Amino acid sequence: MLGLPIRLVNAMVRFPNGSSALQGVTLSFSEHAFTAVIGPSGSGKSTMLRLMNGLLRPTAGQVYVGENEIGQAPERLVRQTRRQIGMVFQQFNLVRRLSALENVLVGRLGQMNPLRSTLRWYSKADLAWAMHLLERVGMAEHAWQRADTLSGGQQQRVGIARALAQRPRLILADEPISALDPKTSEQVMELLLEISREDRIAVICNLHHLDTVSRYADRVVALRKGQVFLDGTAGDLSPEVSRELYYGEAEAEEAPAPQEFSPV
Amino acid sequence: MAPSRTIEPPPQVRARFLRNRLVWLGLLLTLYWASFGTEISPQKLWSGLERSWQFIVGSPERPNSGFFPPNLDRLGEYLNEMVITIKMALWGTALAALAAIPLSILASRNTAPHPLIYQLTRRVLDLFRGLNEFVLALIFVAAVGLGPFPGILALAVYTAGILGKLFSEAIEVVDPGQLEAVRASGASGLQVFTHGVWPQVLPTVISMTLYRFESNVRSATVLGLVGAGGIGLYVTESIRAFDFKAASTILLVIIVSVMLVDYLSSKLRERLT
Ligand SMILES: Nc1ncnc2c1ncn2[C@@H]1O[C@H](COP(=O)(O)OP(=O)(O)OP(=O)(O)O)[C@@H](O)[C@H]1O
Ligand SMILES: [Mg+2]
Numbered sequence: 001m002l003g004l005p006i007r008l009v010n011a012m013v014r015f016p017n018g019s020s021a022l023q024g025v026t027l028s029f030s031e032h033a034f035t036a037v038i039g040p041s042g043s044g045k046s047t048m049l050r051l052m053n054g055l056l057r058p059t060a061g062q063v064y065v066g067e068n069e070i071g072q073a074p075e076r077l078v079r080q081t082r083r084q085i086g087m088v089f090q091q092f093n094l095v096r097r098l099s100a101l102e103n104v105l106v107g108r109l110g111q112m113n114p115l116r117s118t119l120r121w122y123s124k125a126d127l128a129w130a131m132h133l134l135e136r137v138g139m140a141e142h143a144w145q146r147a148d149t150l151s152g153g154q155q156q157r158v159g160i161a162r163a164l165a166q167r168p169r170l171i172l173a174d175e176p177i178s179a180l181d182p183k184t185s186e187q188v189m190e191l192l193l194e195i196s197r198e199d200r201i202a203v204i205c206n207l208h209h210l211d212t213v214s215r216y217a218d219r220v221v222a223l224r225k226g227q228v229f230l231d232g233t234a235g236d237l238s239p240e241v242s243r244e245l246y247y248g249e250a251e252a253e254e255a256p257a258p259q260e261f262s263p264v
Numbered sequence: 265m266a267p268s269r270t271i272e273p274p275p276q277v278r279a280r281f282l283r284n285r286l287v288w289l290g291l292l293l294t295l296y297w298a299s300f301g302t303e304i305s306p307q308k309l310w311s312g313l314e315r316s317w318q319f320i321v322g323s324p325e326r327p328n329s330g331f332f333p334p335n336l337d338r339l340g341e342y343l344n345e346m347v348i349t350i351k352m353a354l355w356g357t358a359l360a361a362l363a364a365i366p367l368s369i370l371a372s373r374n375t376a377p378h379p380l381i382y383q384l385t386r387r388v389l390d391l392f393r394g395l396n397e398f399v400l401a402l403i404f405v406a407a408v409g410l411g412p413f414p415g416i417l418a419l420a421v422y423t424a425g426i427l428g429k430l431f432s433e434a435i436e437v438v439d440p441g442q443l444e445a446v447r448a449s450g451a452s453g454l455q456v457f458t459h460g461v462w463p464q465v466l467p468t469v470i471s472m473t474l475y476r477f478e479s480n481v482r483s484a485t486v487l488g489l490v491g492a493g494g495i496g497l498y499v500t501e502s503i504r505a506f507d508f509k510a511a512s513t514i515l516l517v518i519i520v521s522v523m524l525v526d527y528l529s530s531k532l533r534e535r536l537t
Pocket of ligand 2: 045046047174
């Protein structure tokens with residue numbers, strides 16, 4: 001199984017307050033195991049990720065996940081699609097008052113019948129699977145600890161286990177290491193990379209640090225002002241290109257085009 | 265020596281001072297206005313104090329007057345009635361909490377399925393709280409007859425209005441990040457509630473419910489005055505019969521029980537939240 005193909009076709013997102021986050025993005029994700037999405041703050045990285053699992057609907061354009069177009073699909077279909085996609089968050093977003101184990105079980109909710117989940121009457125199979133995943137991310141001994149008592153790195157491990165609990169075909173990670181120290185960041189990135197290699201799960205990961213990008217990413221997509229600025233590999237990120245990506249606008253303002261000054 | 269200089273507040277600050285003064289002035293004027301027609305009178309309070317004192321301690325001219333010593337002959341009966349009063353508060357609060365949970369989901373901006381439903385449910389909750397328990401009890405006595413049951417219904421409706429509002433305020437400030445993560449796993453709306461919203465609001469739900477229970481025990485002690493069950497009926501009966509020594513026993517039972525319930529409930533609140 002080679003991930004879950006995703007295709008954005010001319011996707012646009014404009015928020016009710018008028019701010020335009022994506023302005024016609026066409027991209028497909030299918031063959032690359034580990035994709036990094038980069039770009040300056042506000043360039044639309046988070047928006048694009050949320051579009052891919054239907055947490056957000058496009059104002060225009062299409063979002064294909066596997067066979068289905070989820071941009072206009074009914075909520076039920078979006079939910080079914082979402083179950084195949086795990087999500088990892090910058091702020092971990094664990095349910096703070098639940099144990100680590102129960103947070104992992106949240107990843108099973110999509111497969112659970114409503115009665116069982118309401119009564120928190122988890123099946124043996126689900127419990128065993130959740131425990132196995134906690135072991136895999138090195139958090140087994142903290143299984144019964146409340147999420148809000150875990151350190152940031154530990155919380156992110158549980159967050160990854162929660163995503164894995166879905167048995168996803170794709171993992172979306174929105175700046176999974178921005179809230180962590182360098183050493184913990186590295187461990188978390190190694191874990192994501194290991195998962196993508198061993199389980200052959202495609203990972204699409206928003207990242208801030210270009211060093212991290214060049215170490216882990218097979219493919220790099222750069223967004224700027226809601227548009228695709230670059231689609232290639234880490235090798236394409238020369239210092240000039242990076243500078244243009246992050247400072248392009250400022251430079252253009254400082255150094256206006258010469259012809260404007262030339263006499264008529 | 266530093267040159268002396270008067271410190272002048274900037275105009276906005278002065279405007280604020282002026283506004284504060286006007287607010288106080290307005291408050292005093294309102295109170296003055298409210299003294300007409302309400303027969304506020306210090307003299308009456310003074311002479312009344314004297315009469316109340318005699319009423320309580322009794323006067324030697326009238327045998328069997330005064331509240332002391334309390335007459336303990338029917339203590340068992342009163343205690344029993346107090347237990348029924350507490351049971352009324354228990355059921356009233358439990359029914360209210362049960363109703364308030366779904367109502368509060370519909371009455372929270374972030375969980376209501378539609379803005380219209382949100383508005384409608386909010387108004388329904390306002391309606392529930394609009395009349396106090398006492399008036400509601402009168403209505404329910406007319407509807408289902410005398411006894412504790414209409415009292416329970418009255419407490420339940422009023423408390424559902426209050427708890428519904430309090431719960432929905434708790435729901436509206438939950439951390440959306442935690443909900444988004446649950447939703448992102450493919451959970452249904454119900455599951456987003458049970459695993460995302462509920463864990464976050466549970467402490468508030470518990471403490472508010474217990475708090476309303478304490479308050480409902482107090483309310484339930486007067487519902488008997490309109491025939492809606494509980495110890496209140498005994499209070500009116502004994503006072504109408506000028507049996508003040510029995511009345512004092514009943515009042516003592518009420519005071520001690522209410523204090524006990526408050527104490528236990530607040531201990532429970534501390535433990536559970
Ligand atoms: N819910 C929202 N309502 C209104 N505008 C929004 C909303 N979410 C995002 N935006 C706007 O959309 C644009 C893109 O935001 P997005 O969060 O996708 O950027 P990002 O690339 O993830 O930035 P960062 O690196 O800071 O996380 C920004 O201008 C942002 O202000
Ligand atoms: Mg972002």
